[in-house]
Amino acid sequence: MQFSESWLRTFVNPSLSSEELSHLLTMAGLEVEEMSPVAPAFEKVVVGQVLTKDKHPDADRLNVLTVDVGQAEPLNIVCGAGNVTVGMKAPCALVGAKLPGIEIKQAKVRGVASFGMMCSEKELGLAEQSDGLMVLAADAVVGQSIREHLDLDDRLITLKLTPNRSDCLSLNGIAREVAALTGASLHSVPQASIKQAGGQSREVKLTAAAACPRYTGRVISGVNAKAVTPAWMVRRLQRCGLRSISALVDVTNYVLLELGQPLHAFDLNKLDGDIEVRFARGGEQLKLLNEQTVELQEDMLVIADGNGPVALAGVMGGADSAVGEATSDIFLESAFFVPNVIVGKSRLLGFGSDSAYRFERGVDFAATQAALDRATQLIIDICGGQAGTVTEVLGELPKRLPVKLRTSRVHRVLGVALQADAIAPILSKLGMVFQQKGDEFSVTPPSYRFDISIEEDLIEEVARVHGYENIQPVPIQARMSILPQVEAQRPLARLRQAMVLRDYQETINYAFVEAAWERDLCGNAAPIALKNPIASQMSVMRSSLLGGLLAALRANLARRHPRVRLFEIGGCFTAEAGSYEQHERLAGLAYGGAVSEQWGEPARSVDFFDVKGDVEALFAPRKLGFQAASHPASHPGRSARILLDGRPVGWIGELHPQWQQQNDLPQAVVWFEIELAALTQGTVPHLAVISRFPPVRRDLAVLVDEGMSVQVLLDAMQAEKVPGVAELDLFDVYRGKGVEQGKKSLAFRVLLQDTQKTLTDNEIEEKVARLVAVMLNQGAQLRA
Numbered sequence: 001m002q003f004s005e006s007w008l009r010t011f012v013n014p015s016l017s018s019e020e021l022s023h024l025l026t027m028a029g030l031e032v033e034e035m036s037p038v039a040p041a042f043e044k045v046v047v048g049q050v051l052t053k054d055k056h057p058d059a060d061r062l063n064v065l066t067v068d069v070g071q072a073e074p075l076n077i078v079c080g081a082g083n084v085t086v087g088m089k090a091p092c093a094l095v096g097a098k099l100p101g102i103e104i105k106q107a108k109v110r111g112v113a114s115f116g117m118m119c120s121e122k123e124l125g126l127a128e129q130s131d132g133l134m135v136l137a138a139d140a141v142v143g144q145s146i147r148e149h150l151d152l153d154d155r156l157i158t159l160k161l162t163p164n165r166s167d168c169l170s171l172n173g174i175a176r177e178v179a180a181l182t183g184a185s186l187h188s189v190p191q192a193s194i195k196q197a198g199g200q201s202r203e204v205k206l207t208a209a210a211a212c213p214r215y216t217g218r219v220i221s222g223v224n225a226k227a228v229t230p231a232w233m234v235r236r237l238q239r240c241g242l243r244s245i246s247a248l249v250d251v252t253n254y255v256l257l258e259l260g261q262p263l264h265a266f267d268l269n270k271l272d273g274d275i276e277v278r279f280a281r282g283g284e285q286l287k288l289l290n291e292q293t294v295e296l297q298e299d300m301l302v303i304a305d306g307n308g309p310v311a312l313a314g315v316m317g318g319a320d321s322a323v324g325e326a327t328s329d330i331f332l333e334s335a336f337f338v339p340n341v342i343v344g345k346s347r348l349l350g351f352g353s354d355s356a357y358r359f360e361r362g363v364d365f366a367a368t369q370a371a372l373d374r375a376t377q378l379i380i381d382i383c384g385g386q387a388g389t390v391t392e393v394l395g396e397l398p399k400r401l402p403v404k405l406r407t408s409r410v411h412r413v414l415g416v417a418l419q420a421d422a423i424a425p426i427l428s429k430l431g432m433v434f435q436q437k438g439d440e441f442s443v444t445p446p447s448y449r450f451d452i453s454i455e456e457d458l459i460e461e462v463a464r465v466h467g468y469e470n471i472q473p474v475p476i477q478a479r480m481s482i483l484p485q486v487e488a489q490r491p492l493a494r495l496r497q498a499m500v501l502r503d504y505q506e507t508i509n510y511a512f513v514e515a516a517w518e519r520d521l522c523g524n525a526a527p528i529a530l531k532n533p534i535a536s537q538m539s540v541m542r543s544s545l546l547g548g549l550l551a552a553l554r555a556n557l558a559r560r561h562p563r564v565r566l567f568e569i570g571g572c573f574t575a576e577a578g579s580y581e582q583h584e585r586l587a588g589l590a591y592g593g594a595v596s597e598q599w600g601e602p603a604r605s606v607d608f609f610d611v612k613g614d615v616e617a618l619f620a621p622r623k624l625g626f627q628a629a630s631h632p633a634s635h636p637g638r639s640a641r642i643l644l645d646g647r648p649v650g651w652i653g654e655l656h657p658q659w660q661q662q663n664d665l666p667q668a669v670v671w672f673e674i675e676l677a678a679l680t681q682g683t684v685p686h687l688a689v690i691s692r693f694p695p696v697r698r699d700l701a702v703l704v705d706e707g708m709s710v711q712v713l714l715d716a717m718q719a720e721k722v723p724g725v726a727e728l729d730l731f732d733v734y735r736g737k738g739v740e741q742g743k744k745s746l747a748f749r750v751l752l753q754d755t756q757k758t759l760t761d762n763e764i765e766e767k768v769a770r771l772v773a774v775m776l777n778q779g780a781q782l783r784a
Contacts, residue, residue: 001161001169003257004038004239006154011175014182018155021178025159028181028464030168033160038239039152040100040125046070047140047149048092048118050084058110065118067092070143078109079118083132090133091119091146100125126152137231156239164451166361170260173448180429180465189258191370192377197386202271202331207278209395211301212313214336215277216369216392218376219268223248223385225327230382242354248323248330251378253354260448261334261363261371262355264303264311268329270321273306275331277313284309287319294349301341303333314342314359315349332379334372336365336397339450362450365397400444405458407439413459416471426465427458490682492569495586495618502614503596504567504588509548511571512538517547520659523632528573528580541573545587546633546671550655550663553591557665563592569676584676585650588614591669608638608654611670615642615652618674622683625711626652633659633671642674650674695726695753698768702780703743706735710746716774717748722767724759727751745783 005018016024022032048067051074056062063084066074069092077092084090094116097104104117121127121134124146140149147153159168167173172189179186200219206212227247233254234244240257244250252263280296286309287293294312296302301313310321314337323330339362346356369390376387405427411417420439427434427443434443445452452458463471496506514537518527527540542548545568556564567588574581590606597603616624625643630636634653642650655669704713710730717728732747739745752759752767772782 001159001174002239002241003157003159003171003174004154004236005157006151007236007239008157008171008175008178010187011171012178012182012184012186014178014184016182022157024181025157025174025177027468028177029162029460030165030174030177031160032157034156034158036156037152038126038154038156039147039150042093042097042099042124042147044094044097044104045091045099045119045124045146046094047089047136047142047144047146048075048116049089049142050086050118053084053086056110056112058112062109064112067116067118068142069094069116075115076113077116077118078112078114079133081118081120081133083135084118088133089136089138089140089142091124091136093117093119093123099123150235154239163361166358166363166450167260167448169358169361171257172259176431180431183429189370189374192373194373194376194380194387196389199386199388200268200329201388201391202268203274204391204393205274205276206393206395207276208301209393211279211338211341212277212335213338213395213397214365214368214392215275215333216335216372216390217275217331217333218372218390219329219331219388220376220379220385221268221329221388223328223330223379223383225323225325225383227383233382246323246325247382248327248379251375251382252332254378255371255375256354256358259364259367259371259374260358261367262314262358263371263375264317264333264355265323266310266317266321266331266333267323267327268331269327271305271310271331276304277335278302278304280309286310286312288312288316289319289322290316290351291319292349292351299341300345301337312345313337315346315356316353330379332372332375334368334375336363336368338398364448366447398447400447401453402435402442402444403452403455403458405434405441405443405455405462409455410459410462413456414463414466414471415474416466418462418466422466423462426462429465430461432458432461488682488684490680492680495569495679498618499567499586499588502565502617504565504590504614507549507552507566507568509545509552509568509570510538511542511573513540513542513547514538515540518543520662521546521550521633526575528575543572543574544633545570545572545585545673546589549587549589549671550659550669553589553665553669554663557591563596565590585673586618586676586679587671587673589655589669589671590614591665591667605667606670607668608652608670611672612652615650615672615674618679619644625715627711628709632656635668642672644678649678689755691753691755693754693756693758695751696759696764698750698752698764699731699747700750700768700772700775701732701745701747701783702775703739703745703783704778704780706742706744708779713746713748713775713778713780716778717771720770720774722770724752724754724763724767725750725771726753728771746780 022035026032046069048069050065051068052066054064056064062078062080065077065079067077068074093099093104095104095106107114118133120130120132122130161168168177175186199221202217202219204215204217206215225248229244229247229250233250237244237250237253242253248265252265256262280298280300280302282298284296285293286296296309302309303311303313311317337359339360342356342359346352380387407420407423424436431446432443434441443458512530515527518524518540522544524543527543529540533539549566549568552566553564569586571582572585590611594604594606594610595601626640627643629639629641631639631651631653633656635656639653641648642652650673652672655671660669729749730746731749734745752764
């Protein structure tokens with residue numbers, strides 16, 4: 001909403017500067033987005049009148065003028081404007097005037113002395129282009145400062161209104177707010193005194209009374225459609241962002257800005273029969289004022305005559321019934337349309353209008369006829385004519401239900417102890433009708449406040465008028481105690497730090513992914529589909545983090561990053577037993593070199609065991625198990641489940657060659673995904689005796705079938721719980737000479753240590769024998 005500050009001050013003129021007024025409006029919730037002067041700074045420019053005009057003796061395109069500028073003697077000025085005429089009034093810059101980019105000096109132009117310059121709008125900085133001198137009104141006072149005559153010290157204020165404040169889409173509405181905030185006197189638009197001459201009228205039928213509960217109209221006959229719009233009205237319209245079209249149209253736009261009530265003028269002689277307000281019928285079309293012909297839908301409200309629709313109600317009038325220069329009689333319409341009926345219609349048709357913008361948000365249904373009378377008075381004053389009687393048809397107008405307001409609730413929400421005697425004046429300033437019973441108010445909102453429906457709305461109004469700046473910040477006072485920190489619970493920050501220390505970088509991806517990712521990478525043929533996806537490639541909810549990581553990997557490779565290690569912590573979504581479940585997970589992938597390129601380390605690509613070490617580091621000191629298993633995203637022979645205490649908690653594997661080729665990845669990708677709950681559940685350190693006696697190492701080598709898992713042997717030996725066994729690890733796998741086909745050799749390191757004594761050879765051999773027996777029971781053979 002853009003408006004002229006000087007126009008606003010004709011309604012209410014508080015003793016505030018422009019900056020103070022701007023701050024006041026912003027702090028009251030009417031944000032001032034921009035405030036700018038209507039004209040650049042200049043001085044010594046006055047109203048001048050051309051007295052004589054003679055051809056320049058030495059230049060065909062120049063004229064020598066004598067100009068009356070209100071001084072004792074007229075000025076001699078050389079001028080090249082093509083529209084200069086004797087008797088016209090135009091801005092005249094005197095010697096010493098400083099215009100945008102130029103300073104006026106006494107000069108000789110082709111040998112003729114010139115003591116000033118006649119100005120165009122462009123030279124005054126009022127327009128980007130102009131065809132000649134700026135023509136001033138005939139009643140302009142010669143010698144008067146042009147800044148005073150055109151009110152060029154005015155400022156343009158642009159409000160960034162929230163959608164609920166439709167009452168401030170007019171100068172009158174903004175003035176109401178300023179008066180309530182400052183206590184300054186409000187000078188409303190004077191009530192029009194219309195002399196009705198009877199004569200013609202139009203009957204109105206409300207077929208859609210629920211959509212248009214109030215419709216008023218009046219015939220004005222004998223108007224002069226060619227009348228010139230007064231300069232003051234043109235100026236105010238332009239400063240509000242509207243261009244002057246014709247006197248009849250300008251008046252309707254002026255009242256729209258002044259009172260917030262959209263109006264429309266029909267050419268009476270182009271209407272056939274009476275007016276009907278109804279919904280459109282199938283197959284009807286309407287050519288609008290913007291020359292766009294629209295197919296009307298059955299939920300669109302129209303104004304119709306005997307031949308069909310003549311206007312799209314609340315949006316735009318029709319071209320066939322529009323007023324023009326030949327118009328002599330008009331039917332002036334002022335109505336109230338229910339917001340829900342108008343909302344979205346202009347956007348559906350691909351354009352916007354000032355009328356639709358206001359009707360969508362709600363206009364004052366109590367001021368419908370007042371706006372009609374105001375426009376009628378202006379039309380008669382400017383264009384002449386005689387006003388007929390008002391035709392008014394009423395349906396059921398919106399009910400303004402009272403809203404309860406409690407002072408105790410105000411105190412609780414705002415933190416300010418405002419008493420009832422302080423709240424009552426605020427409600428009165430805002431035009432609220434209320435009944436007070438003790439500390440409780442029953443408030444009935446005015447007809448122009450569609451945003452007041454619950455108690456919190458009224459509390460906001462109290463806060464705005466009281467002043468947000470007057471609500472002092474108070475430190476929070478509460479009984480607080482330090483909550484115990486569960487030591488076994490691992491914070492996410494520590495997990496992120498652990499991943500960063502392993503040379504991974506965190507990514508954040510959308511939870512909406514391509515359906516193809518779910519099908520290919522997760523084997524999920526029926527993912528959770530979004531009803532209203534933001535993009536076709538983001539149509540389902542992810543059940544794995546892998547797809548987003550692969551997309552981030554491709555983006556990095558496209559930017560020539562040869563070594564990429566990424567991780568993400570986020571939610572995955574599944575449909576289980578008719579309900580939706582969200583699972584938090586941590587996933588990562590590694591691509592490229594195992595270490596950054598350097599001279600001290602031979603170059604090699606990252607492999608399964610590098611990433612397996614990263615996963616084990618995340619769980620340390622807890623021990624993990626790994627079980628070979630197939631996953632849709634992984635290489636058939638290089639995929640495993642991650643086991644914690646025998647329970648599956650995730651996956652690790654090398655990306656399947658098919659998906660590697662599909663994603664244009666030259667090298668293998670190793671990835672993992674783990675349930676976050678398993679990672680955040682840590683271990684509590686406990687006291688353990690440090691042995692003073694030396695450990696004893698024994699190496700055990702066994703032959704097993706190629707298909708036997710190492711984890712099976714490790715789990716079996718650990719389950720035996722042989723006392724004194726401090727560590728038990730695999731340190732070598734051998735296939736080749738000396739090992740028959742289909743077999744492999746596994747070498748285990750066993751550390752034995754006692755905290756109370758040095759182990760004897762017999763004790764050592766007995767413990768080792770128990771471990772060997774366990775492996776033999778699993779089908780292993782002891783190597784010689």
